[in-house]
Amino acid sequence: MDVQVESGEGNMPKHIAIVMDGNGRWAQAKHLPRTAGHHAGAKAVRRTVEYCAQQGIEVLSLFAFSSENWRRPKEEVDLLMRLFITTLKQEVKRLNENKIRLRFIGDRSAFSQPLQDKIKESEQLTCKNTGMTLIIAANYGGRWDICQAAEKIIQQAVANNDSNFKVTEQLLEGCLETAGMADPDLFIRTGGEKRISNFMLWQMAYTEFFNSAVLWPDFNEDYLSEAIFDYQNRQRRFGRTGEQVDSKQ
Ligand code: IPE
Ligand code: IPE
Ligand code: MG
Numbered sequence: 623m624d625v626q627v628e629s630g631e632g633n634m635p636k637h638i639a640i641v642m643d644g645n646g647r648w649a650q651a652k653h654l655p656r657t658a659g660h661h662a663g664a665k666a667v668r669r670t671v672e673y674c675a676q677q678g679i680e681v682l683s684l685f686a687f688s689s690e691n692w693r694r695p696k697e698e699v700d701l702l703m704r705l706f707i708t709t710l711k712q713e714v715k716r717l718n719e720n721k722i723r724l725r726f727i728g729d730r731s732a733f734s735q736p737l738q739d740k741i742k743e744s745e746q747l748t749c750k751n752t753g754m755t756l757i758i759a760a761n762y763g764g765r766w767d768i769c770q771a772a773e774k775i776i777q778q779a780v781a782n783n784d785s786n787f788k789v790t791e792q793l794l795e796g797c798l799e800t801a802g803m804a805d806p807d808l809f810i811r812t813g814g815e816k817r818i819s820n821f822m823l824w825q826m827a828y829t830e831f832f833n834s835a836v837l838w839p840d841f842n843e844d845y846l847s848e849a850i851f852d853y854q855n856r857q858r859r860f861g862r863t864g865e866q867v868d869s870k871q
Contacts, residue, residue: 633854634677634678634679634850634854635679635806635807635808635830635850635853636679636680636681636804636807637679637680637681637682637683637803637804637805637806637807637808638674638679638681638682638683638806638807638808638809638810638850639682639683639684639685639806639808639809639810639821639822639825639826639829640670640682640683640684640685640809640810640811640812641685641809641810641811641812641813641818641819641821642663642666642667642684642685642686642812642838642841643811643812643813643814643815643819643837643838644659644812644813644814644836644837644838644839645659645660645662645663645837645838645839646659647659647813647837648662648663648837648838648839648840649662651837656698657697657698657701659837659839660698660701660702660705661705662839663838663839664705664709665839666838666839666840666841666842667684667709668713668716669841669842669843670682670684670841670846671684671717671720671722671754671756672720673843673846674754674846675720675721675722675753675754677850679754680754680755680804681754681755681756681757681803681804681806682754682755682756682757683727683757683758683759683800683806683822684756684757684758684759685759685762685819685821686706686758686759686760687702687706687728687759687760687761687762688759688761688762688763688819688820688821689728689729689761689762689763689766689820690763690819690820692732692761703733703734703737706737706740706760707736707737707740710740710741710744711740713744714744714747714748717744717748717751717756718747718748718751720753720754721751721752721753721754722748722751722753722754722755722756723748723749723750723751723752723753723754723755723756724744724745724748724755724756724758725745725755725756725757725758726741726745726757726758726759726760727757727758727759727760727762727767727799727800728759728760728761728762728763728766728799729761729762729766729770730760730761732761733760733761741760755803757800757803759821759822762799762821763820764818764820764821764822764823764824764825765820765823767798767799767800767822767823767824768794768798768823768824770797770799771794771795771797771798772789772794772797774797775787775789775793775794775797794824795824798824798825800822800825805822805825805826805827805828805829806822806825806826806829807829807830807853808829808830808832808849808850808853809821809826809829809830809831809832810832810833810834810846810849811831811832811833811834812834812835812836812837812838812841812845813834813835813836813837813838814833814834814835816833828858828860830853830856830858832849832852832853834849
């Protein structure tokens with residue numbers, strides 16, 4: 623594992639991963655339908671993306687729809703799918719203006735053809751951008767990601783007629799949906815729950831967790847700065863002792 627032991631103020635996280643939770647409860651508290659929470663959540667996405675890009679964050683990963691979210695009522699799932707399409711249509715121009723490269727991770731084959739097309743098109747339209755990479759996890763599950771990586775390795779071995787192949791961390795990492803990206807440094811979950819909910823299980827082995835009680839539609843630049851500040855004041859040890867990290871051994 624490529625480890626970094628930087629800590630202290632001024633050390634910005636390169637990759638921030640967020641579980642954007644609390645849309646439903648936000649709406650409920652206002653006596654609105656859950657769908658209103660998802661609409662408000664989309665605005666918080668825009669604020670967060672633009673702020674992270676301004677702050678020089680290299681990669682921002684947002685969990686938009688988990689492989690388990692299909693279990694929700696059909697009307698809510700349908701609304702979320704429609705919201706993805708309309709948001710993509712609206713935002714691509716803005717992403718280009720901000721030089722943001724968009725990438726989707728997750729099993730997109732389960733989406734309708736129009737949504738799959740829109741995803742592909744928006745990735746293509748932003749692929750030459752050199753600023754922040756925005757990863758949207760849609761129909762994503764950490765377990766699924768590890769399984770699909772294992773499948774790729776097996777397929778390769780079969781194709782090469784190689785029965786002695788070794789599964790190394792490096793090999794598996796290179797087959798994950800996030801291949802080529804640094805692991806998240808900072809993981810933020812809004813909405814107060816203290817769980818990963820099947821987000822980037824492999825990638826978050828050494829990620830710093832920040833839990834916020836704020837419901838996602840209320841999340842803003844100030845809360846994000848607070849999370850970054852908290853991160854900057856932690857000591858990442860990656861198995862070493864604190865003394866070793868202090869003396870940069
Ligand atoms: C997160 O908010 C959005 C998605 C999972 C798509 P929720 O919809 O889970 O909000 P709560 O947890 O019910 O408040
Ligand atoms: C996690 O939130 C998934 C997303 C934010 C997309 P959930 O609301 O689905 O998580 P659980 O079910 O409370 O763990
Ligand atoms: Mg939730």
